[in-house]
Amino acid sequence: MKNTKGLLALLFTLVLVLAGCVNTKSDVDKAADKSDSKTEQGDVVIELLGMSSSEADMNIVRDQLIKNGFEVKLNIQPDYGSFTAQKDAGNYDLALSSWTTVTGNPDYAVRALFKSDGDNSIMSDKKIDELIERASTETPEEYTKTYKEFEELLVLEKAYIAPLYNSFKAQGVNKEVLNEETVRLAKSRAIAWETIDFTDTSKRNSEPLVMQQGIASLTSLDPIKGNDGSINTLNTNMYVRLVNLTDDDKVVSDGSLSLNHAIADGNKDYYFLLRDDINFAAVTDKKAVDTGERVGAEDVVFSLNRAKDSKSVPDHRTYSLHESMENIEIVTDLSELDVKQSGSETSVKEALENGVDSGINELVSNKTEADATAGKYQVVKITTTNPFPQVLNYLAHQSAGIVSQKQVESINTYEVDSFDVKTDIPYGDQNTVTEGSSYNNTLYASGPYILTYKNDYEAVFMKNPAYMPGTENEAKITNVTVRFIADADSALSALRNGEIHIFNGVPETKYDLVENDSKLSLQKNDSNAVSYLLFNTKDREVAKSESLRKAVLYSINQEEILNYYQGNKKKAVSTVSPLVETGNELKADTDKVKEYLNEFKQGK
Template structure:
């Protein structure tokens, strides 16, 4: 999430031949430096051919010779991208944490999880902006956008998307279905119109990707697992539908930021146990989701070497220390940032009983008797955006006992062909040799099993029992349908019950169907062209990149989507209004093309 974290790369048809090596690509990098038309290759997947056609036409009109390279799926796209077979990749990013640092750190900082950019000035601006709030933050993000887009043209923005959700309201109560701006779909609140069906009928949801990166929340940050892991693992805080950070529906009753914005406190609840799967059903393990598990989970989340192929460590690299607080006096002495209230008083609001002691370990926790656990997170510099990262699916709390019992391999010599890691999809996939569900879920649902058709979840029997956050529906099936038109047809037929992303070009179909309800919300999803920074003419020439930048006319995209898109400048655009704007300019295109030839 963002949502799903997520890249979506698009383009149009290329020969499905062998992938060139990176060396071969670099060897031919000068083939577009002549005085004639500039040859530009655009890479991506087939999912958004319409966008790629518009990009092609705009570039051709401005004097480029465009080669469109479409790949049928993400795997083949990734192989082409890794080989360097592109000048531009049509990309999409959704800031599922609701904070602007997430919109840039992993994408554009040197060494970021998905970054192909290495620019020390940009790195410095990312770090500076992350520590600021309000007008100061907006000013710094304006500097960042100026460098990223207009000075260096590392990306060319296309548009901001809205969110459109289709609900089969003949069966599902649309009032119980959330459509958050950033957070992944909230499962526990959903109910059928006939509540008697909640315990017996499965809710059928939709997902395009059937191959799951990992069910370990720190090992993936993409559309295959973002929603699934968000609903399988509880976090210290949550995002509301409009991106406010709250404790509601999380592992904490309350949280507080101490003076100086470097210390963050969380008082934990004791009404959530880990669930496991036994004989195809979810069972209560009797194991409390505790402060010890929080410390273990966040320490491994911030450590790039804690697991092989760690995809989310950069989100948590600003956590310096995670610890359990044992001294009540510390909470009483500390003041809340910008307030005269003590941290103790801030954490003590609306608890089941007044705090009389801090439990030394999970075995002595008893909220009803006043014994609570408190976790403290320290950052090396003021970094208020740390809370948004804790709301991300990678901040999900796992069982220290279970994960350490599974991950017995040596990380440095990990071999996926023989080593079984916690969360490997093969352990829940029917028919695989390693099928042996070892998951422990701290969230409202747990994955029982999957195949190429769907993934089956059941409610955690030890999650917030008797509260408003206890899951309403007992069984949820996530149906895998790659083609969005087929998914929409399935929604209309009641074969799936919620379509989380209705295409803008299909809104009238949903509106006109009496069995369906359409929900609409703002989103943090931005589509943009990513420039290749290694081995191509665009890699070497900022002038050539700027010529591409000023060829892009966002109004044409907005018109094609019947006004259901918004202008963008960067991935920060839905979060911070910097006042910058990209306008197509053919005169500038000619100027920069000429400069790139000189």
């Protein structure tokens, strides 16, 4: 028996070696020594950049490229920070990327990524820009054709990206600790903490809700300075917005800073009736305190003006989401609300008054004078440059979170043009909330929670005591801890062991482990998350050669990827695939690969 087992082990090892499915460190190091696009034998070398958490996808792509005649060099980075550093340095031909349209609208799925001046774009194509702008002014009935043309150009004609798949969204919940009915899983927006409650409600003030996220280094706690997985959920729960998204991507005022909102006839003017029961929270001795400063229209105007101004802060990463706003103002003339709503015979005033306890008797410009019980309100009006109904989706994004004008201006005293990262400390710098000598928490949170402190292991939040107190929107649990666990298997283990209560992002290959655990519940939903390969558009052969990009594109076999994930992925063509039915499809084609590789080798 022992000899049989040994023989089987030897044969299994031999199969693995012959299959070439495992890259050792020495293999990667040898590949890293090759910087040319072609080897001496004439093979085309492709450098694939990704994180260790996505190594399975990298291996699948590598094997598909190798089958089609490429030599692949893997550049595997341990975390998001080092991945970004390698990407910024241009050390890749293909970067394994992903994008989730957290606002539920197709413009968000394309503008920041592919428009020439987009926050996350490394490409420039005038025709792509024109299509993005055209679609942004169109209704859903009109823009399907435009997004189809955009997708054909972006992927099938120019091969600026190579799509891999559209993911489902899944999270595991410890149903013995949490009331699973209070835990939301929205298609787009980040998980909302304020609704979550314990099964034993007596623990609300004594026990923490324990969450998880993979990235420990936070881009910025200033909502306009980051748009990535390190801060989207955190800032979503720290800053209130003018509107929110439902779990199926409808724009609503529920749980937001506005009691109601309305669109005037012409789709250029948007009105928001503000509530008066939210104060900013601050941190004193690592505890959340009520500052006594109300969140009001003045802060909205300040926040959104800086959101749309690319020069309001150094390293502004979200301005292109808000550039459609031409003017943000406080309405003081009550008669202005008598204009008709878009598509209705009723007035904007009637729409804003719908369901509120007291009608609008007076409009005030000073937030301290607002008193909803007396019918004294603040109204903010946003005017867009062109008709643009999708602006509401952007106002639901974390980057449209409302900050304190007084607090931010007191912190950001530097000159933007001469900002020095070594000496200037901006509002939201993660170092100010990190335990140690640099700790000096100056955050002012308008949302249901505020970050009190963090370290390499976790971030600790506390409930804003002045966030809609006494309403259904008041946060249920006082303390929230976010553990930094980068590895999905480790996070799943922590969930099963009771160390965390929710794991948002259960891998498709691990669904059965959650479903078969009696303590846990698996929540699943469609998502707007798309994974794709982003081509380097600078200083590499893939930047110069459309033929080379197309050879890579048609090497990608999505059927094989879906099989690996046991059918728990969907096909995609671009980042708009989950949002718009374009009818486009990418099909692997070895003949096309050979054709385009030959063209590349011939210098075409």
